[in-house]
Amino acid sequence: MTASTRALRRATGFGPVLIALALFWLALIIGAPLATVVAEAWSKGSEAFFNIFKQPDALAAIRLTIIVAAIAVPLNAAFGLAAGWSIAKFEFRGKALLLALIDLPLSISPVISGLVWVLVFGARGWFGPILDVAGVKIIFALPGIVLGTILVTVSLIAREIIPLMAEQGSDEELAATTLGAGGWTVFRRVTLPNVRWALLHGVLLCNARAMGEFGAVSVLSGHIRGLTETLPLHVEALYNDYDFVGAFAAASLLAGLAVVTLIAKSALERVGAPRSTT
Amino acid sequence: MVALAPSLGTILDVRRRAAWREPSALPGFRGAFAFTLVYAGLIILLPLAALVARPWEHSPADLVHGILQPRTLAALRLSFVAALAAAVVNTAAGLVIAWVLNRYDFPGRRVVDALVDLPFALPTAVAGIALATLYGPNGWIGSLLAPLGVKVAFTPLGVFVALLAVGLPFVVRAVQPVLEDLDTALEEAAQTLGANTLQTFARVILPALSPALLTGFSLAFARGAGEYGSVIFIAGNMPGVSEIGPLVIVTRLEAYDYAGAAAVGLTMLAISLAVLIATNWAQVRLARRGAP
Numbered sequence: 001m002t003a004s005t006r007a008l009r010r011a012t013g014f015g016p017v018l019i020a021l022a023l024f025w026l027a028l029i030i031g032a033p034l035a036t037v038v039a040e041a042w043s044k045g046s047e048a049f050f051n052i053f054k055q056p057d058a059l060a061a062i063r064l065t066i067i068v069a070a071i072a073v074p075l076n077a078a079f080g081l082a083a084g085w086s087i088a089k090f091e092f093r094g095k096a097l098l099l100a101l102i103d104l105p106l107s108i109s110p111v112i113s114g115l116v117w118v119l120v121f122g123a124r125g126w127f128g129p130i131l132d133v134a135g136v137k138i139i140f141a142l143p144g145i146v147l148g149t150i151l152v153t154v155s156l157i158a159r160e161i162i163p164l165m166a167e168q169g170s171d172e173e174l175a176a177t178t179l180g181a182g183g184w185t186v187f188r189r190v191t192l193p194n195v196r197w198a199l200l201h202g203v204l205l206c207n208a209r210a211m212g213e214f215g216a217v218s219v220l221s222g223h224i225r226g227l228t229e230t231l232p233l234h235v236e237a238l239y240n241d242y243d244f245v246g247a248f249a250a251a252s253l254l255a256g257l258a259v260v261t262l263i264a265k266s267a268l269e270r271v272g273a274p275r276s277t278t
Numbered sequence: 279m280v281a282l283a284p285s286l287g288t289i290l291d292v293r294r295r296a297a298w299r300e301p302s303a304l305p306g307f308r309g310a311f312a313f314t315l316v317y318a319g320l321i322i323l324l325p326l327a328a329l330v331a332r333p334w335e336h337s338p339a340d341l342v343h344g345i346l347q348p349r350t351l352a353a354l355r356l357s358f359v360a361a362l363a364a365a366v367v368n369t370a371a372g373l374v375i376a377w378v379l380n381r382y383d384f385p386g387r388r389v390v391d392a393l394v395d396l397p398f399a400l401p402t403a404v405a406g407i408a409l410a411t412l413y414g415p416n417g418w419i420g421s422l423l424a425p426l427g428v429k430v431a432f433t434p435l436g437v438f439v440a441l442l443a444v445g446l447p448f449v450v451r452a453v454q455p456v457l458e459d460l461d462t463a464l465e466e467a468a469q470t471l472g473a474n475t476l477q478t479f480a481r482v483i484l485p486a487l488s489p490a491l492l493t494g495f496s497l498a499f500a501r502g503a504g505e506y507g508s509v510i511f512i513a514g515n516m517p518g519v520s521e522i523g524p525l526v527i528v529t530r531l532e533a534y535d536y537a538g539a540a541a542v543g544l545t546m547l548a549i550s551l552a553v554l555i556a557t558n559w560a561q562v563r564l565a566r567r568g569a570p
Contacts, residue, residue, distance in 0.1 A: 117325055
């Protein structure tokens with residue numbers, strides 16, 4: 001929490017008006033939708049709410065969502081660490097270009113992040129005919145969903161780690177190397193502990209986005225119930241079927257994940273990780 | 279690039295000019311760099327190459343024709359105009375919220391501060407169905423607005439309302455660190471010299487915050503223009519009226535019109551990047567002018 005370093009004023013003059021204005025706006029824009037999710041999910045009582053855990057399609061959607069995140073998040077974490085090590089600890093030409101490339105997915109619409117994989121691997125994609133002959137299914141199957149999720153979240157961990165590693169410099173690593181430690185040892189014993197909070201911070205955000213991804217996955221999934229539907233897609237399907245209690249019950253699981261993520265995130269920021277700007 | 283120590287620099291001068299990277303005593307560059315390049319290449323560059331290459335595959339005229347259809351133009355206009363309007367409102371709202379969170383103490387400040395990030399963490403589909411219900415004819419807010427004749431859900435106004443939540447954290451989080459570093463002595467000096475609160479704000483605080491506000495604005499705009507999940511439920515998706523750009527992409531893909539979908543995608547990405555680059559440039563100029 002950055003504000004703790006400064007003595008906060010008690011509100012005077014315009015203060016109370018501004019506070020009231022800010023709280024009203026946040027309640028309207030963020031609080032009201034969140035409250036709606038909870039209220040609608042419980043509107044028919046607890047039995048209707050817990051019904052979600054008895055539907056095989058919902059359980060399959062939860063399982064798929066966890067599988068996708070379990071593949072996408074570790075890969076993006078490995079990428080973030082490798083990118084951090086090579087970009088922050090070494091000097092080479094084209095670094096700015098590589099950094100811009102890593103940031104690029106943040107400005108891309110999720111739907112476009114799905115579209116691009118269809119252009120590459122879809123039935124009429126670049127590699128579509130070859131995949132068809134080989135009998136490999138990427139689009140409308142797990143690999144496509146994973147690729148879309150990875151593209152949407154690829155920048156999140158790298159962006160947390162690269163600036164921190166750059167700020168820390170490589171003096172400690174050089175000292176360890178001089179003392180005879182090998183590359184892996186230096187990384188494991190010196191670099192990794194130094195960036196552990198930023199890594200965790202990035203993993204939290206990346207996981208929340210991966211589990212909640214909608215646009216990209218919607219393009220890539222094919223919407224087969226019980227098979228290629230992630231939890232956010234299942235929310236959409238239930239909603240379009242007018243099963244509002246079911247849709248909001250499933251949605252409240254995702255909202256719960258978001259709230260837990262925020263609590264963990266602000267706890268982490270108190271331990272000392274830098275605040276994220278995205 | 280950081281220069282090497284002079285002595286070492288002189289020794290390696292000839293080699294350094296030829297090498298594309300500066301030598302380092304640290305091991306592990308090759309492996310980490312190779313992994314980074316391959317991963318970024320496969321995950322980011324390859325699919326984006328397809329986005330750039332495929333709209334033209336039949337003929338350049340197709341690309342232009344695909345974009346200039348009235349339905350596509352209307353959808354693109356709605357996405358970008360709604361994103362622009364929402365980003366403007368979010369810049370003002372974000373400034374007030376960042377100010378309140380950083381300057382005043384009030385009960386629940388930490389919770390409110392954490393809650394600002396909710397739109398980052400809340401899945402867009404969840405926000406989407408919640409907003410459609412909230413502003414629908416029977417929703418808490420929709421039923422209040424209905425007697426006034428204001429319809430939000432299933433109209434273009436709904437797109438704008440949905441984007442208000444999407445963009446807000448970008449502005450707040452861009453402004454907060456700058457506000458944190460801003461020296462209160464400057465404000466106190468302005469007030470000592472006789473400036474009133476509004477003058478202090480307009481002449482001292484706002485210029486210092488404007489690069490950060492611009493960053494927040496452009497991020498909120500770019501994110502809003504491409505937003506899909508939180509918009510499609512509340513928008514109503516009437517072609518030519520409340521249909522957004524990303525939905526046109528989805529519709530074309532469902533018809534296996536890859537080139538047409540890619541044309542819309544490439545256009546949207548180009549506009550967003552142009553805005554980001556332009557604001558980045560303006561921001562550099564602002565920062566230079568604002569520097570003491």
